[in-house]
Amino acid sequence: MRDLDCVSFLQWALPQLGFRWPGFRKVRRQVCRRIARRLHELELADLEAYRRHLASHPTEWSHLDGLCRVTISRFCRDRGVFQALGKKVLPALAERARAVGESRVRVWSAGCGAGEEIYSVALVWHQTVPEVESGLELELVGTDIDDHQLERARRATYPESCLRELPPEWLDESFTQEPSGEWRLDVDWRRGVRFDHQDIRTQSPSGLFHLILCRNLAFTYFAEEVQRQVLSRLVTRLAPSGALVIGSHESLPAGEWGLVAWDDAPSVVSKISD
Numbered sequence: 001m002r003d004l005d006c007v008s009f010l011q012w013a014l015p016q017l018g019f020r021w022p023g024f025r026k027v028r029r030q031v032c033r034r035i036a037r038r039l040h041e042l043e044l045a046d047l048e049a050y051r052r053h054l055a056s057h058p059t060e061w062s063h064l065d066g067l068c069r070v071t072i073s074r075f076c077r078d079r080g081v082f083q084a085l086g087k088k089v090l091p092a093l094a095e096r097a098r099a100v101g102e103s104r105v106r107v108w109s110a111g112c113g114a115g116e117e118i119y120s121v122a123l124v125w126h127q128t129v130p131e132v133e134s135g136l137e138l139e140l141v142g143t144d145i146d147d148h149q150l151e152r153a154r155r156a157t158y159p160e161s162c163l164r165e166l167p168p169e170w171l172d173e174s175f176t177q178e179p180s181g182e183w184r185l186d187v188d189w190r191r192g193v194r195f196d197h198q199d200i201r202t203q204s205p206s207g208l209f210h211l212i213l214c215r216n217l218a219f220t221y222f223a224e225e226v227q228r229q230v231l232s233r234l235v236t237r238l239a240p241s242g243a244l245v246i247g248s249h250e251s252l253p254a255g256e257w258g259l260v261a262w263d264d265a266p267s268v269v270s271k272i273s274d
């Protein structure tokens, strides 16, 4: 399949699925490879034939939706963000939780991949918060639409390439190398973590969260209207003064969302409390 043909197919198909083409520009090759495999499975000659197939088989659109998932992640991706979480955001959230008599801090990673992001928060919390605050439980919820990702998240075993942004001493303290060469996160760091299958476009876990991470998903790949729907859901789930973290190359759709930038914490906004 020629790149040019795949690009023109994606520019036609993505908006119909509620996605935006610019988000896919750099990662299109992996999506195009999957579409090429799908054509082979369906014994279709080319993308023109696939367009006709989509027109006559409407359920194929949800299959195509699945082919458009980008699943790249790693521990402490964008290290500066995790440094700010450790130094500023998590201690402040812990302090506020205690000030209002709460016994736990709740964290939601929306589009959690194979758990790299939520486990990074757990590691940062255990490295930083116990020193400034104690007696608070950490509850972590990771949600993702992809069952394979969720299975990997529960296994918590990773290739070295996913761990390259972690401080080396954390790797020694928190992971055990398996005979396969992969690294398994020790059970102590997985306590309090739950993973659920959810589509962020229509679902969210119940209750309020002190910290929500929604990075490298909605605000990169989704069309503006869908971004607004997702952001509205995230804001609803955010506790007063809670923090929302987005990807370092992302911005939020314009509007009055009741959010303000968190001082000295890149990519973090805070919910204005009433």
Ligand SMILES: C[S@@+](CC[C@H](N)C(=O)[O-])C[C@H]1O[C@@H](n2cnc3c(N)ncnc32)[C@H](O)[C@@H]1O
Pocket: 069, 070, 071, 072, 073, 074, 077, 110, 111, 112, 113, 114, 116, 117, 143, 144, 145, 146, 149, 198, 199, 200, 201, 214, 215, 216, 217, 247
């Ligand atoms: C690029 S990864 C980002 C992982 C992590 N948040 C990070 O920034 O490293 C995007 C993740 O979102 C998941 N995803 C895609 N569409 C989704 C949806 N509609 N609802 C929930 N998760 C979704 C994918 O399966 C994938 O694991």
